[in-house]
């Protein structure tokens with residue numbers, strides 16, 4: 001009987017000791033409320049879900065190219081949260097951080113994004129050009145460590161909501177590797193900027209992608225030569241006049257610079273006289 005009593009008091013002792021202890025917090029409550037963090041490198045978007053409500057939150061991107069960009073997250077109808085970094089350059093890797101406060105506790109969730117593939121096998125020296133008002137060509141070079149069977153693909157888009165368009169007409173080198181793209185005529189209305197991504201495939205190794213901050217249309221445009229050059233003589237002077245070439249981008253007429261080179265007829269040498277760097281302020 002004494003034995004049973006002892007056991008009973010022991011049980012009471014144990015349970016009171018248990019009550020003195022701080023209540024056990026379920027493991028999940030201790031974990032960050034952030035879950036399902038994923039990165040879409042093409043859309044340059046980080047998305048995630050919350051396991052419970054949060055009171056304050058931030059997202060942050062760190063890349064070797066741009067020090068730090070911080071944003072306030074946005075939410076979609078399906079309760080997916082996202083941050084979009086349209087100007088980010090991700091091919092060198094990136095660190096995404098979501099930083100939240102819930103019930104007064106701060107949490108940090110970090111996603112390290114790596115551009116997978118063999119170093120030096122991705123495309124290099126990428127550039128694009130708009131000529132004849134709205135025809136776009138782009139070109140690149142296979143990376144120095146590219147495998148022989150590498151094939152590259154180029155994608156273009158103009159906003160986050162846009163689906164990417166793959167290059168419609170590749171330009172190839174003698175062995176058939178894509179090294180350029182003829183996009184043809186750009187649709188109206190002209191976009192202010194375009195984004196590009198070049199990735200690739202090979203049997204040997206994954207190929208890292210190459211991306212950029214958006215290319216401004218105005219910086220890609222190569223103007224045509226000045227139009228309608230005439231040299232009327234008004235009795236005492238020759239007056240050289242021309243029209244601004246037609247441009248696809250909206251640019252202030254004063255932004256175009258001209259260089260006037262007059263070659264004198266009859267001069268035995270082919271000497272050129274750069275006379276003037278003219279800047280038009282009006283037509």
Ligand SMILES: *[C@@H]1O[C@H](CO)[C@@H](O)[C@H](O)[C@H]1NC(C)=O
Pocket residue numbers: 042153155164197199200201
């Ligand atoms: C290249 O990028 C495009 C556009 O994001 C994607 O659809 C495609 O799967 C990628 N290809 C490879 C080999 O990663």
Ligand SMILES: *[C@@H]1O[C@H](CO)[C@@H](O)[C@H](O)[C@H]1NC(C)=O
Pocket residue numbers: 035036049050051
């Ligand atoms: C995480 O993603 C999975 C699969 O898409 C989904 O079933 C789950 O509900 C998500 N978690 C939260 C907390 O939304």
Ligand SMILES: *[C@@H]1O[C@H](CO)[C@@H](O)[C@H](O)[C@H]1NC(C)=O
Pocket residue numbers: 052053
């Ligand atoms: C989260 O917040 C919403 C709206 O404020 C509320 O309806 C919901 O009950 C909250 N959920 C939790 C788990 O606290």
Ligand SMILES: *[C@@H]1O[C@H](CO)[C@@H](O)[C@H](O)[C@H]1NC(C)=O
Pocket residue numbers: 065066069085087088089213
């Ligand atoms: C990242 O850097 C590039 C140039 O290095 C710049 O053009 C771009 O605006 C930057 N993006 C952000 C989000 O700061």
Ligand SMILES: *[C@@H]1O[C@H](CO)[C@@H](O)[C@H](O)[C@H]1NC(C)=O
Pocket residue numbers: 058099100106107108
């Ligand atoms: C989250 O970000 C805010 C704002 O930058 C900062 O003040 C806070 O210390 C961060 N919290 C954590 C846990 O990193």
Ligand SMILES: *[C@@H]1O[C@H](CO)[C@@H](O)[C@H](O)[C@H]1NC(C)=O
Pocket residue numbers: 124125141142143144
């Ligand atoms: C890329 O361009 C730079 C400068 O124009 C040049 O030095 C380099 O050799 C080029 N790389 C390749 C792989 O063509």
Ligand SMILES: *[C@@H]1O[C@H](CO)[C@@H](O)[C@H](O)[C@H]1NC(C)=O
Pocket residue numbers: 129131136137171181182
């Ligand atoms: C653009 O690409 C097309 C197709 O390869 C080529 O015919 C044209 O000469 C290129 N234009 C320029 C300006 O490079």
Ligand SMILES: *[C@@H]1O[C@H](CO)[C@@H](O)[C@H](O)[C@H]1NC(C)=O
Pocket residue numbers: 234235236237239
């Ligand atoms: C011809 O044009 C020049 C420059 O505008 C002007 O100075 C000159 O007087 C003009 N000559 C005649 C004959 O109108």
Ligand SMILES: *[C@@H]1O[C@H](CO)[C@@H](O)[C@H](O)[C@H]1NC(C)=O
Pocket residue numbers: 227228243244245246
């Ligand atoms: C060149 O002159 C013609 C005739 O005046 C005109 O129709 C055309 O628009 C001019 N071109 C440009 C680029 O201004």
